[in-house]
Amino acid sequence: MKKNLTGSTVSPKPGIGLNLVLILVFLFFLIPMFSAFLFSIQVGDGTYSIFAYTRMLQDPGLASSLWLSTRLAIMTIAIVLFLMVPTVTWLHIRAQKAKRLVEFITLLPLIIPPVVTALGILNSMPNFLLNSPYLLGFVYGVLTMPYTYRALDTGLNSIDVKTLVDASRGLGASWRQVLSTIIAPNIKSSIFGAIFLAVALVLGEFVVASLLLWSTLPSWMAIVGQADAEGAVAVSVLSLIFVWLLLMVMSLLDRKKKLQIKLGGI
Amino acid sequence: MRISRRSGLLVSGIATALAASVMLAPVQAADSSTATSLADFGGLAGLEAKCKAEGQLNVIALPRDWANYGEVIDTFLRKYPGVNVDSQNPEGSSAQELAAVRQLKGSNRAPDVVDVGLAYAISGAAEGLFAPYKVATWEDIPTGAKEKNGLWFMDYGGVIAIGYDAKRVKVAPKSIKDLANPIYKNQVALNGNPTAANAALHGVIAASVAAAGADKGVKDISNGVNLIKSWKKAGTFLPVQASSATVANGQTPITLDWDYLQGKYAKSSTKVQWKKVVPSDAVIGGYYVQAINKTAPNPACARLWMEYLYSDQGQNLWLAGGARPIRLDAMQKKGTANKKYVADLPKLPAGAKVIFPTFDQQTKAKADLAKLWGKLN
Amino acid sequence: MTESNQLPNKVAATKSGGNNVMGLEFNSNKVFFDYSGLIPFFIFALIFILVPTISVVFFAFKGNFGEWTLENLRVALREEYLSSLIGSLRLGFFSAITGAFFGFFTAYAVSISGRKKLQRVVSTASGVFANTGGVPLAFFFIAAVGNYGLVTVNLNKIGIDIYSGSFTLFGFSGLVLVYLYFQIPLMVIVTYPAIEGLKNEWREAAVNLGASKFIFWKYIGVPLLVPAITGAFLLLFANAFAAYATANVLTSGTLPLLPVQIGSLVNGNVIADQTNVGMAMGLEMIIVVSIAMAGYIYLDRRTSKWRKK
Numbered sequence: 041m042k043k044n045l046t047g048s049t050v051s052p053k054p055g056i057g058l059n060l061v062l063i064l065v066f067l068f069f070l071i072p073m074f075s076a077f078l079f080s081i082q083v084g085d086g087t088y089s090i091f092a093y094t095r096m097l098q099d100p101g102l103a104s105s106l107w108l109s110t111r112l113a114i115m116t117i118a119i120v121l122f123l124m125v126p127t128v129t130w131l132h133i134r135a136q137k138a139k140r141l142v143e144f145i146t147l148l149p150l151i152i153p154p155v156v157t158a159l160g161i162l163n164s165m166p167n168f169l170l171n172s173p174y175l176l177g178f179v180y181g182v183l184t185m186p187y188t189y190r191a192l193d194t195g196l197n198s199i200d201v202k203t204l205v206d207a208s209r210g211l212g213a214s215w216r217q218v219l220s221t222i223i224a225p226n227i228k229s230s231i232f233g234a235i236f237l238a239v240a241l242v243l244g245e246f247v248v249a250s251l252l253l254w255s256t257l258p259s260w261m262a263i264v265g266q267a268d269a270e271g272a273v274a275v276s277v278l279s280l281i282f283v284w285l286l287l288m289v290m291s292l293l294d295r296k297k298k299l300q301i302k303l304g305g306i
Numbered sequence: 307m308r309i310s311r312r313s314g315l316l317v318s319g320i321a322t323a324l325a326a327s328v329m330l331a332p333v334q335a336a337d338s339s340t341a342t343s344l345a346d347f348g349g350l351a352g353l354e355a356k357c358k359a360e361g362q363l364n365v366i367a368l369p370r371d372w373a374n375y376g377e378v379i380d381t382f383l384r385k386y387p388g389v390n391v392d393s394q395n396p397e398g399s400s401a402q403e404l405a406a407v408r409q410l411k412g413s414n415r416a417p418d419v420v421d422v423g424l425a426y427a428i429s430g431a432a433e434g435l436f437a438p439y440k441v442a443t444w445e446d447i448p449t450g451a452k453e454k455n456g457l458w459f460m461d462y463g464g465v466i467a468i469g470y471d472a473k474r475v476k477v478a479p480k481s482i483k484d485l486a487n488p489i490y491k492n493q494v495a496l497n498g499n500p501t502a503a504n505a506a507l508h509g510v511i512a513a514s515v516a517a518a519g520a521d522k523g524v525k526d527i528s529n530g531v532n533l534i535k536s537w538k539k540a541g542t543f544l545p546v547q548a549s550s551a552t553v554a555n556g557q558t559p560i561t562l563d564w565d566y567l568q569g570k571y572a573k574s575s576t577k578v579q580w581k582k583v584v585p586s587d588a589v590i591g592g593y594y595v596q597a598i599n600k601t602a603p604n605p606a607c608a609r610l611w612m613e614y615l616y617s618d619q620g621q622n623l624w625l626a627g628g629a630r631p632i633r634l635d636a637m638q639k640k641g642t643a644n645k646k647y648v649a650d651l652p653k654l655p656a657g658a659k660v661i662f663p664t665f666d667q668q669t670k671a672k673a674d675l676a677k678l679w680g681k682l683n
Numbered sequence: 684m685t686e687s688n689q690l691p692n693k694v695a696a697t698k699s700g701g702n703n704v705m706g707l708e709f710n711s712n713k714v715f716f717d718y719s720g721l722i723p724f725f726i727f728a729l730i731f732i733l734v735p736t737i738s739v740v741f742f743a744f745k746g747n748f749g750e751w752t753l754e755n756l757r758v759a760l761r762e763e764y765l766s767s768l769i770g771s772l773r774l775g776f777f778s779a780i781t782g783a784f785f786g787f788f789t790a791y792a793v794s795i796s797g798r799k800k801l802q803r804v805v806s807t808a809s810g811v812f813a814n815t816g817g818v819p820l821a822f823f824f825i826a827a828v829g830n831y832g833l834v835t836v837n838l839n840k841i842g843i844d845i846y847s848g849s850f851t852l853f854g855f856s857g858l859v860l861v862y863l864y865f866q867i868p869l870m871v872i873v874t875y876p877a878i879e880g881l882k883n884e885w886r887e888a889a890v891n892l893g894a895s896k897f898i899f900w901k902y903i904g905v906p907l908l909v910p911a912i913t914g915a916f917l918l919l920f921a922n923a924f925a926a927y928a929t930a931n932v933l934t935s936g937t938l939p940l941l942p943v944q945i946g947s948l949v950n951g952n953v954i955a956d957q958t959n960v961g962m963a964m965g966l967e968m969i970i971v972v973s974i975a976m977a978g979y980i981y982l983d984r985r986t987s988k989w990r991k992k
Contacts, residue, residue, distance in 0.1 A: 058788060058791065058792035058795075059792065061785065061788045061789060061792060062789060062792045062793070064785075065785055065789050065867060068863065068864075068867075069808070069812060069864070071827055071834060072820075072823035072824050072826070072827040072864070073823060074833075075823065075826045075827035075828075075832060075833040075834060076822065076823040076826040076827065078826070078833055079825075079826035079827075079832070079833060080826070119727075123723060123724060123727060124724075126720070126723075127720070127721060127723070127724040130720035130721060131721065134716075134717045134720060135717045135718055135720065135721055137717075138717075138718060138721060142721065142724070145724075145725075145728050145732075147976070147980070148728070148732050148733075148736075149732060150921075150976060151969070151972055151973050151976045152732065152736050152969055152972070153924075153925035153927075153942060153968045153969070153972055154925070154927065155925070155927045155942040155945050155946060155965075155968070156735075156736065156739055156945075156965040156968050156969055157732065157735050157736065158949075159735075159739055159945060159949065159961060159962065159965045160734070160735025160736050160737075160738045160739040160965070161731075161735045162409070162949065163735065163738040163739065163742060163962075164734050164735050164738040165735075167411070167412050167413075168412075170409070170413075171410070171412060171413035171415075178727075178730075178731050179731055181727065181731070182727070182728065182731040182732045185728075237814075240814045241814075243816070244814070244815070244816020244817070244818070244819070245816070246816065246817055246818050246927065246928035246931075247927040247928060247942075247946070250931075250946075251946060251949050251950075252409075253405075253406060253409055253410060253415075258816055258817075258818040258819075258928065259818075261818050261819065261822070262818050262928075262931070262932055263395055263396070263397065265551075265818075265821075265822060265932065266397040266547055266549055266551070267369065267396060267397050267549050267550060267551050268551045269551045269552065269555050269557070269822070269825060270551075270555065272822050273822045273823070273825070273826045275819075276818070276819030276820075276822040276823060277819075279816075279819050280815065280819060280823075283811065283814065283815075284811065287807070287810070287811055401950060402950050405949070405950050491846070492830055492846050492851075498935075499935060499936040499937065499947070501936065501947070502936070502947065502950065541846075544830075544853065545853050545854065545934060545935070545937030545938070546853055546935075547935060555831050556830065556831045557829065557830045557831060676763070677762075677763040678763070679936075679937075680763055680764075680766055680767060680936075680939040680944070681762075681763065681766060681939070
């Protein structure tokens with residue numbers, strides 16, 4: 041609590057109006073989740089059952105779409121680790137002048153709506169790529185760029201890269217040693233943050249997957265929802281729980297939380 | 307010298323490999339995708355063997371509770387246990403089926419066969435998406451119900467009916483114009499988006515005929531759109547795709563859909579008391595159409611599926627689902643139609659004249675709808 | 684909860700001159716070598732974002748037979764497709780206004796409450812909710828305020844029918860409501876640093892100099908916050924404008940919206956006259972979002988300038 045010169049506190053506290061807003065917002069976020077949970081366990085005549093969940097868990101579509109989404113998530117993680125991390129590190133060490141350009145490029149996926157990217161991919165990619173789900177993996181690598189880049193960039197900004205590199209190189213370390221034993225541990229939390237964002241995005245991405253006719257978890261959920269509302273709600277609840285677990289794991293591994301956001305509705 | 311000998315060996319090696327691959331190549335594949343009838347397979351047994359070798363069939367947009375497709379698929383699986391059936395996007399629309407054919411061309415995920423509305427079948431054929439094939443029972447299909455070379459052929463049909471949950475809907479609607487009654491608030495739904503789904507398209511045509519009479523209604527779909535707009539104003543129209551799920555959970559207590567689909571809504575839950583009525587002011591009929599994907603990844607199984615669907619067994623399974631199979635007349639003459647299911651078919655209102663919108667009328671309606679439907683809100 | 688840089692970990696710095704690695708200087712090759720490490724990244728970005736985007740812009744101007752034409756744009760701006768553009772602009776605007784309003788006051792309330800625990804919870808929650816994907820979100824709201832959602836049913840029991848007015852989950856009002864779920868957290872995250880940056884010292888100084896609350900806000904608070912809020916508004920606008928998943932699940936083509944319209948064109952509604960109208964609509968989207976995002980980036984740069992310590 042800040043004190044002014046005479047020693048009394050001056051910073052205002054939220055009045056009734058603001059407190060009301062807080063409570064309203066709090067309720068607004070809680071009610072849909074709670075309703076979804078109840079909806080998925082209600083049978084309609086007042087009894088409860090987890091039938092919707094067991095039904096969904098037995099659905100082969102869930103397994104195959106989850107497996108596809110998982111593979112794509114792993115692929116995106118690989119892109120983060122083996123493309124983004126080296127690139128951003130290189131940028132900080134060697135090519136600071138290119139920062140502006142690279143930053144702009146990483147903002148492109150935000151400026152170009154994903155639906156347009158999907159349209160363009162359908163237009164321009166050869167058939168053999170379109171028929172492979174791994175095309176999605178590459179697209180996801182691009183779609184996650186704004187967030188992964190920012191996370192890694194912020195992390196690298198907070199350590200004096202040049203000095204570390206010069207010192208370690210001066211002491212005879214090879215580039216690989218520098219990257220793996222000096223740089224990486226220092227930006228571990230940023231790397232985890234980047235990975236979390238990437239996975240969250242991949243598991244929730246809908247536009248590109250559905251327009252390219254792939255059954256990832258979200259696009260399968262949308263199809264299921266047309267015929268089975270309770271089942272779709274059940275899977276939605278499960279996916280939210282999963283994201284929370286992921287988040288909890290991430291924050292446990294990372295004390296200095298620098299959470300970033302992903303633009304919703306993708 | 308050395309080089310030329312090596313290259314000579316190389317050439318002859320390649321030639322041998324090529325020859326071998328041509329000889330060992332599944333000749334069936336080339337044959338299957340251009341086969342136009344059972345004769346090309348040497349009979350049903352030959353076709354069954356080729357399909358067994360392929361082992362896979364991709365179908366699309368076939369909800370299990372649509373005209374009893376669930377049992378149709380299951381019976382096929384039982385009959386041919388070596389074949390795996392992948393039923394994709396069950397609630398998909400006709401438009402989505404064609405899009406999948408186009409987009410997935412060359413992939414082994416592409417649909418082998420499609421079951422689409424007439425307008426889509428004709429445009430798909432014009433686009434060159436289909437392969438010609440005449441099933442064994444070809445002669446039983448009426449002339450107007452098939453493309454002369456076998457690019458497409460009608461399969462089953464019905465009329466547009468109003469279905470409603472008697473438990474939630476206290477006043478039974480009898481005509482389409484009734485649906486503007488505000489007591490049906492937030493209750494009336496179509497089966498999908500009429501710019502993409504055949505059932506919904508015919509629903510809007512029915513509305514159009516109800517509003518403007520048989521002649522003008524079919525020619526000018528804006529009558530139907532305006533009627534539905536009035537439903538929106540009265541608050542009765544729900545822009546939600548009706549399905550067994552939405553009926554079961556009460557989201558769509560009234561549906562404007564094919565009469566044979568009303569049966570699936572009836573079965574969707576023990577809590578609904580589903581009734582159906584053919585509207586007094588518009589009797590719109592329509593048949594769906596089958597076609598084989600020209601670039602089907604499993605051409606033999608695609609054709610075996612067709613032979614199965616058009617056999618007495620297949621046609622009776624559709625009949626069991628409340629739909630009129632296209633060979634019904636022929637089967638009744640031969641006595642192979644299941645009499646119980648025939649008796650269960652919905653009765654048409656006395657003196658009603660069933661209107662079957664022609665291809666041209668449907669195409670125009672679709673084009674107009676593309677412009678008008680977005681303005682509904 | 685700030686995205687600004689942390690204090691650098693100062694390691695004993697060895698003085699080294701410029702890009703002097705291992706004592707070797709690569710003069711003419713240096714520039715190339717310096718950038719060469721970025722080549723994989725550039726190739727990646729080129730193939731998977733630049734090429735698709737350029738192809739959309741390219742085909743927006745190509746007619747049915749491959750000729751250059753403005754016909755696609757003309758059709759896209761024709762009444763029936765124009766309604767999609769207008770619909771999306773409206774949705775973007777109202778979603779941004781409501782999200783900005785609630786988000787700002789939430790952020791403000793949390794900031795001045797000073798309660799660390801609350802701030803941590805809100806920070807974490809914002810991260811989670813802003814990341815809630817469009818599809819599950821739609822189903823949450825169907826479960827809550829759909830025709831037979833729990834809220835709807837329970838309010839009916841006490842006599843309130845939320846569908847008696849013009850509200851419907853499956854239309855415009857529903858989308859604005861649902862979008863709040865990720866717009867509010869986004870607003871909180873983006874404006875919180877600016878609010879925090881409104882240092883207490885300034886407030887105290889103003890009070891000590893005799894300024895009233897109103898004067899403080901008029902000359903200090905508002906001018907400093909307005910760029911941040913405006914920038915955030917633009918970001919929220921672009922976000923709602925471009926959103927696809929939730930709109931698709933809830934309205935599936937019955938509400939004219941640009942992204943959904945493009946989606947249904949891809950999904951198989953063949954337009955008889957122009958086949959590349961979808962591309963023209965894609966171009967429209969690029970233009971609108973670029974303008975909004977450019978505004979946001981500019982304003983964000985301005986606000987962060989004075990915020991850096």
